[in-house]
Amino acid sequence: MTATQASTAGKIVAAAERRMRESGFHGFSFRDIAADVGIKSASVHHHFPTKEDLGAAVAEAYTKRLIDALGDPNDPQRTPEALIALYVDVYRQGVQKGRQTCLGGMIACELTSLPNEVGRGGAVFFERSLSWLEAVLRRKPPTAEPEAVQAQALRLLALLQGAALIAKGLHRKDAFDLAVKSILE
Amino acid sequence: MTATQASTAGKIVAAAERRMRESGFHGFSFRDIAADVGIKSASVHHHFPTKEDLGAAVAEAYTKRLIDALGDPNDPQRTPEALIALYVDVYRQGVQKGRQTCLGGMIACELTSLPNEVGRGGAVFFERSLSWLEAVLRRKPPTAEPEAVQAQALRLLALLQGAALIAKGLHRKDAFDLAVKSILE
DNA sequence: GTCTATAATTTGATAGAC
């Protein structure tokens, strides 16, 4: 049950996602979200009773949107290389759009202080992302020394997570491209 | 001016570092730190008047400790490969010791909601880390297609950051080793 | 579904005694 962007619930989730990715789960309040959307904090609670509910909804919507945007990893119309480039571009957009790092990375960072359902949402995000990457990588012709597909997917995801983090921490968007350019070669 | 571990100020910084790396800057309070050290929150304020002061002190101590532990990147007694392995081990220890990710990554994650001096401390950490890595990589014999040392260092740091994050988010410590094993080959 | 009003708690921070 993912709210559309047009509904109030959808606007709330969108605002909360942006805030979470910029500032972390504890870096925004119900009042912040209410102000973003143009309503009062009590109305936010009407749609998402607790902050745990809101955080879990954000994680679920974020994961679904990513997987939907990526599409079928086995689509014969698209080469594995093109699919990988598409995946890299998702992260690049977050970096370019303004200091938004991956929601999964943010959840992992603050994990110990997060409500259970939010942490679970982050784990699901990583699992789905890795499954998609593994499916794509399985299509590539095996190299001379075939690295386990699982390890390749982990390495790819880790590189993107870290590159986005460094670019944000250093205020250097070009650091992202420098770090990940080897992927596309 | 870095407090020793034995002093109260040192214990406060150590406790704050652990909490920041596990839970984020907004994931702990002065009262939490006071309880960890065995004093009252007013006493914590005596050593670090504001949370910004405390966060900046943690970042500075963390950076200094890492660089000190790594030592001279041009030490002829140690090969570049051994130095890289040492660097990887620093991150592995954080993962193994229990869900502690890199402080620099955590600061980058929450950047927008952090006090200025804390954010600056995170940037300094990344700069110092990259400088050390670049110095080590400059010693390696250039490969056929010489990748820029700067890009190599960024890629290495990003991979470690991301691998630690994924391991924490998935509760899978083995994910870290799988993701970074290619570095050591 | 949104609002006003407010409860209950926590937080960063200060004053002042010892």
Added chain:
DNA sequence: GTCTATCAAATTATAGAC
């Protein structure tokens, strides 16, 4: 340097009118 006591503000969350 540590304590007790307390403040002012912010936070999550709820009750009830419209």
